[in-house]
Amino acid sequence: MMKYLSPGNIISVAGGVLAFIGMTAYFTNSVNLSVPTFFYGVPILLIGLGLKTSEIPPVTLINDKSFRLNKFNRPKELTALVKDVTRWRYGIKAHLESSLEALNLWNEDNPPQLKEIEEITKEDKSGLRMHFEINDVPFEEWIGKQERLNRFFVKGLESEFIINDNKKEFDLILFY
Numbered sequence: 001m002m003k004y005l006s007p008g009n010i011i012s013v014a015g016g017v018l019a020f021i022g023m024t025a026y027f028t029n030s031v032n033l034s035v036p037t038f039f040y041g042v043p044i045l046l047i048g049l050g051l052k053t054s055e056i057p058p059v060t061l062i063n064d065k066s067f068r069l070n071k072f073n074r075p076k077e078l079t080a081l082v083k084d085v086t087r088w089r090y091g092i093k094a095h096l097e098s099s100l101e102a103l104n105l106w107n108e109d110n111p112p113q114l115k116e117i118e119e120i121t122k123e124d125k126s127g128l129r130m131h132f133e134i135n136d137v138p139f140e141e142w143i144g145k146q147e148r149l150n151r152f153f154v155k156g157l158e159s160e161f162i163i164n165d166n167k168k169e170f171d172l173i174l175f176y
Helices: 007-027 030-054 062-069 076-085 097-102 141-143 146-151
Strands: 113-122 125-133 158-161 169-175
Touching: 007 030, 030 146, 076 097, 076 113, 076 125, 113 169, 141 146, 141 158, 146 158
Parallel strands: none
Antiparallel strands: 113 125, 125 169, 158 169
8 A cells, every 4th residue: 555655646646636627627617716726737747747757666674663663773874774765765766876886886777676674683683684686786796895885884884695596686684
């Protein structure tokens, strides 16, 4: 249900309804109602459709309740990162676009896609697991940037990679 409640969808529907009411009022000779609703409805509809063309849905947060409860146990930068990728974004090709560009892990034609994020505990260490689809950035480039990933988001992190069987997806775990 939440995937249908994007700002682009809400604005498009509101504009479409206003434009429809305006057209209906025009054809039933209700001039007082037709002019404002039609002339406001069409631009609002176009703005909503424009948003839909550049929309990126939020990343799936696996354990939302435990993430909200443990907010004092993790660095505030990682909390901000999770809040950023779990909301609707507009005008970018992928989540974490600027970060991946700064790390030189970006391909303009087919960038890596963050699919899901989860807070985990492994061997008495807490961390953030990010599940990526590799696309056109080779996994070897990610491995080569491991030292920089340890200090990019927050200083003092430890990173671990887990590659999936299909070699097109992997998990990046940032331990804090």
